[in-house]
Amino acid sequence: MLWLALTFPQLQLDSLAAVEEAKEGSIARVIIDKQQKIIQKNVLAADSGIQAGMKLGTAAALADPLTVHVYEESFELQRLQELAQACYEHSADIALISSDTLVFEVSSMLQLYGDFPTYWQALSEVIASQSLTVQGAIAPSVLAAREIARSTGPNSNMTSQFEGRDSWLSALKRLSIAQLDIPFATQKQLEHLGLKRVEQLHELCQHTQARKELGVRLGRELLLYLDRLFGEVAYPLNYFRPPEQFTCSILLDHEIQSSVSLLFPLKRLLQALQTYLQSRTKRVQKLCLSLQQRDGREQRVDSSSAEPLRDSQSWLSLMQLRLERVELEAPVLGLRLEASDLLEETQQTQDLFEPVAGLAPEQLVSRLQAGLGESSVRRFQVQEDHRPEYAFSEQCALKQAEKPNVCDCSLSVRPSLFLDSPQPLLENIQLIHGPERIQSAWWTDQVICRDYFVARNLDQQTLWVFRDEQQQWYVHGLFA
């Protein structure tokens, strides 16, 4: 087998730059690690003299202004997944082997494409479209390909690399040990023995006795790594697989004009979904229904439930509510139901209401939301904030409470009916209790400074009123 390794040395930086440079123009930009050392830098930063490994302070003194980001491995892994997905159309066996590198099995692809340039053409177009710095190498060993790729210059000519593939070993031997992906401690140990280049290691490994002594002294892991590097032993790979998804379409024999009439064909699709999910013990929380129109255009109707569902009956009643509110743009000729994000079966926590007559609370919320619109069903969350307006907040009904409501309400005097915005006080009142002074949030735009009182008006209503700094009076609530 032959492997093509593509390394993206500044994946995070390139991805950020693509987004941000569009809005703010070119600026010196660096990525730093936890120790505040530079690990990626753009051209402008490099031109100012910034090098990888420098400390942030030095870099800041060299380039002014300088934009700094903190390295996120998970971000790079996510980007690699996306890249793999994009390349998947053009290449079969792809694997992620570290946060910066993808490897591609080349030999099988050559049969498909005929020659390497055609194959590389297809891949490089995908990569070029993402404007990423890339370094590549080809070798019969996965690790060798990666380590060579990491040490070559950016945007190297892959076709000539392919033609010179037989000299991979000499390219590998030229590398220094610091360029290998082995633990820092081992690297240091090797360096301390005067072993600095791969060539030296390779030579050692040629002699059985020397190889054995190396293993005795530096551990079996190193030997294993070297065996894999030199292609003596295969490197275990987990190939990239695109995420699973359900798709099922149906063509209608007649045009449907009203959305309600879609329910019957939809039922068949949902049953297919149920079977699909059952066989995989999965559930879904979101469905995407595409309504195909005569001119090839589609109208999309998305639907989601409060909890992951499998059962076609439940989905049907949700979709029914949803469809009732949909106006068809044009007559419908076909339906396609898609579900990505297959979720594992899990026990759901129930914390909103007690179950009511066979209907799980989430289901109730789902139904309410499907009928009233998602934003109309809300829940309360108590906030630790001295300002009454911010002492509680509304949030999406289905979001889990961030933290349990522990506030002991008996410790404060608060009205049962709270006015969204304070109303100027226009009547005579009698103050019966107070004041409570609230003066807080100087760090926000909503600084307040108020004296709150409990008061009674002529109608014997008990009001919650306050006086602000300008001595203006307002009503902010009513007591029951």
Place this chain on the structure above:
Amino acid sequence: MPYAELHCISNFSFLRGASHPEELVLQAEKLGYQALALTDECSLAGVVRAYSVLRDRRLSVKLIVGTELRLTNGQMLVLLAPNRQAYAQLCEVITRARRRCSKGEYRVEQADLETLSEVLLLWQPSLHEAKDQEFATWLSRYFEHRTWLLYERLLDQYEHAQSQTLLASYKAMHEATGFPVCAAGNVHMHCRSRQSLQDVLTAIRLRCTVQSAGFALHANAERAMRSLAKLKTLYPSTWLAETLKVAARCEFDLGCLRYEYPCELVPKGLSASAYLKQLVEQGLSRRFPRGAPMGIQRTVRKELQLIREQAYEYFFLTTYDIVQFAKRQGILYQGRGSAANSIVCYCLEITSVDPTQIEVLFERFISKERNEPPDIDVDFEHQRREEIFQYIYQKYGRDRAALAATVITFRFRSAFRSVGKALGIDEAQLEFYLKQINRRDRAQGWQAQLEPLIGPLTGVRAHLVHLTEEILGFPRHLSQHVGGFVISSGPLSNLVPVENAAMDERTVIQWDKDDLESLGLLKVDILALGMLSAIRRSFDIIQQRYGRLLSIAEITRMGDDPEVYRCLQKADSVGVFQVESRAQMSMLPRLKPASYYDLVIQIAIVRPGPIQGDMVHPYLRRREGLEAVSYPSDEVKSVLERTLGVPIFQEQVIKLAMVAAGFSGGEADQLRRAMASWKKTGQLQGFERKLIDGMQARGYEADFAERVFQQICGFGEYGFPESHSASFAVLAYVSSWLKHYYPLAFYCGLLNSQPMGFYSPSQLVQDAQRHQLTVLPVCVNASEEDHILERFASGEALRLGLRLVKGLSRKGLERLLRGRPAGGYRHVSDIQKCGMDKKDLEALASANALSTLSGNRYQARWDMLDDRMRIPLFTVLNGVESDLQLTPPDPWHDLIEDYSSVGLSLQHHPVQLLRSEGLVGEYHQAACLQELAHQSWVRILGVVTGRQSPGSAAGVTFMTLEDETGNMNVVVWQATARAQKKAFLTAKLLEVTGILEREGEVVHVIAGRLRDMTHLMSTLDSTSRDFQ
């Protein structure tokens, strides 16, 4: 309606209180409070500051000493001290609460309070009925007629919900217990505008942000001091009136605290005064064997009389006792400080500077007018100071001796970082800003530098700036003073609370040195000085190897030695005390010291005072005879004669203020104190007009007067009196003498006392090699722990010790030395069998200490990495021994490893290697710069060993480059530095093209072009020979 505030915390309740004690006192005075109780949480650390401002400004508000405590049972109390005895009880209970916990924490049990027979107690009931009832019963038993119920209105939601019942429950409790109710404000800040800072402090304390702190922040600013009118609307008048009754009972005044000295220092039957006199007389005849001159005898009488009047005998006796201990133990020491300017100290062997050699400025000895304590610092060998500490602890016990505290405060960086974090600003961003701010840039404050970075100072940015400004100088915690001991006759905790320091087995009192000084309490400064260790070691080596017994007194007694001064004049002073810095080195050839007193001046002249006063050049010109020495008047002549009419020392400037500007003795002393605290208070400006007007009125030129004032400001930054310089000059002379006559012993002593001084071991060893001394490498078979002298060829050599080996553990070192056979180790496995662990062996291999066994580092490591060698059986079977021969390291890698494992290389220098590999062109070498003419064009190459931008030289950076032949001084002007920022900031190997400037023997290169040559080092790396 008069009022006394009885519950108030300052910023010494760390990260709770948002005002300085001084601010609280001043505000209480302004608001017309009758009294203010400072009641920091389990602490009296802020109370002296409050007391000082009250006394110095003669305020009418009365200060009550108290503390706030939260008991383990949850009850909150305020304790107040009505009299001295109660004060002692307060100190005692705080001490007990603090000593049983780790630093910064405290724990008080209810039972701890039972012995407080005099203390007044204010109780804030928890309003938990059962608990309160039980506690009230206990209070009636132990604090009858001394308990009040503390009623505080803070207008928060808790009180709002309760308030109808709150008043009632207090009344009911009063009925039930008979405890009167007393109003208080729970003050956290002196004015409302500190609310934002108070919130930020809370966030810093809870390690969160103000946004996320929620109800941990106070709902309003009612914890500020409130006006009498407002208090009247908040509280029933009887409860306000009650505050005055409490205040009236508090008569304790901090000013009455007196220090009771340890009495065991005086033999039975003698008074302290008589004993001191006796010791001084004995000393007098020892110091002046041929009889003391009349003038000396007169001064001694005057000093003794002053000491008697001020009752300072014990202070001198304590110091005497400590130095006697050091003398017995063979620990080298030397006293300095204002009181060292006394013949009494000379006679007590606290100092060894002959008073006939320097004028004694009496005003600084003991200031009678201001009732201030004398100041004696004693320096001891830095590595043996702990023995002195232990002696003091053992002699006086831990309850009678403790270190003074140092208040650690928010400095710019910590302030900016903490406030920024509390405001929710990203840490990486804050670090980035901090890196951009040049605190040395005096033209532009940090605020101005910040603006272009973060944009206009509005919103959060404005908060960041103003809160950082506000929090600067706020105390964060108490740390231990470097060596200021307080020793008393009875338990210290009767005088001041004692708490645990971060260091194990160390205790500190809650006051710092300024607090002690304010109260007129004495401390003994036990300081550490590296040079004393080095000198003592050199003495020991000389005695062992050459049988000559030396001492500081012995060397000084021999008188000024021209040979020694010749070395100093050449600036051959690497390793010589005080005159080894770059600035001192460039002054030596100009000033050309030729006598002890020249050295005293030499040490004092390269300081901010004389430099800012522009006194250096006038002095040098006069010394060289280029300028006439003249005096405006006889009085001035008497002050400045010995420094050729140019003021150099702090004492001279003060005396000048007296004779030339008409300052009284007391005013002059105020000036000295203002100088000492100038950085903190900026009080010096008040003296400017008085000094300049006074001098002009007496006929001095305005320019000279202005310069004298500038010099005073310079001393404010770094005060340097003649007495210190005189003590230092002795050590400078002694170390220079050793370097000249016993160079091997000198370097050996110095290297064995590291870390200390200005130079790294590498620089010291290079200096030794340049003096044609032989230095031998670390070796497992030849080295001891310390560096030693060893017979070598026909002479002697310095053998580097194992102490240099980085990463070698103490245990490993001991095993290696203990297991070493008489004939030395034969094989690496012999060492392995001593039970050395891998890390230690690795350290030895890295240091090339195994080279006699394995040949080179690589082979040594290969040999020892084989674990099987540890098993005896295997070593018997020679078969497993590897016959693999690794390529030895090339010189470059040897050099790199030398530096990383022992910090120096005996064989190679990077510049020399580059030269020998033919990687660099022609350069002027350090050794040949001396021969070049003034204004020659030069090109030099060297490793950058120093970059200094002294505050006294605006815009200039001094760089030191090192090649294999020596050091080169480069001056980089700001414009050059800015234009070649990259090379200037980052180069490790630098090429400088520029003009050589020569002034006498002093040679500098004024940098024109800078070229970063660091890449050459990696070139050297890759040209290294290949693996065969």
